[in-house]
Amino acid sequence: MTTNPKTIIDRLRELTALECKAEALSEHGVDVSKSLAAEIEAARALIPTAILGHHDRMRARGRKSLAPVRNGVCGACHLRLPISHAISLNPNQDIEVCDNCGAFLYVEVATEPVSPLASTPAKRTATKRTTKAKKATVQSSMSEHLSISPE
Numbered sequence: 001m002t003t004n005p006k007t008i009i010d011r012l013r014e015l016t017a018l019e020c021k022a023e024a025l026s027e028h029g030v031d032v033s034k035s036l037a038a039e040i041e042a043a044r045a046l047i048p049t050a051i052l053g054h055h056d057r058m059r060a061r062g063r064k065s066l067a068p069v070r071n072g073v074c075g076a077c078h079l080r081l082p083i084s085h086a087i088s089l090n091p092n093q094d095i096e097v098c099d100n101c102g103a104f105l106y107v108e109v110a111t112e113p114v115s116p117l118a119s120t121p122a123k124r125t126a127t128k129r130t131t132k133a134k135k136a137t138v139q140s141s142m143s144e145h146l147s148i149s150p151e
């Protein structure tokens with residue numbers, strides 16, 4: 001059996017899709033077909049027990065066991081991941097788990113080369129700072145007016 005983490009993530013994604021399908025069916029009172037049940041079983045058989053156990057615990061709590069990472073943010077809980085996580089996220093390494101929500105993390109394969117970790121966070125911070133600085137200036141000039149006018 002292969003231990004390539006990318007393969008495990010792929011299997012987990014497949015399994016999640018199948019389980020969601022089965023859930024939707026039973027919610028509508030439709031019996032899960034034997035072929036679908038067999039597909040789920042086959043998918044589970046290909047996932048290491050420890051990972052499967054974690055997946056089941058997450059599912060039991062009504063959570064996703066998998067989360068895509070975009071711009072260094074966990075797709076499940078939307079919290080920024082520690083930079084060490086973001087850097088080590090690569091298909092040739094062990095599966096990473098979100099510290100906050102416990103979801104398995106994977107980087108969505110982009111069709112064109114992008115740098116998900118560069119520019120964006122820095123730009124956002126810069127914009128915020130500029131806005132704050134402007135507000136501060138307005139407030140200070142207002143308070144100057146206020147301190148003069150009561151006389």
Ligand SMILES: [Zn+2]
Nearest residue numbers: 074077098101
């Ligand atoms: Zn998370």
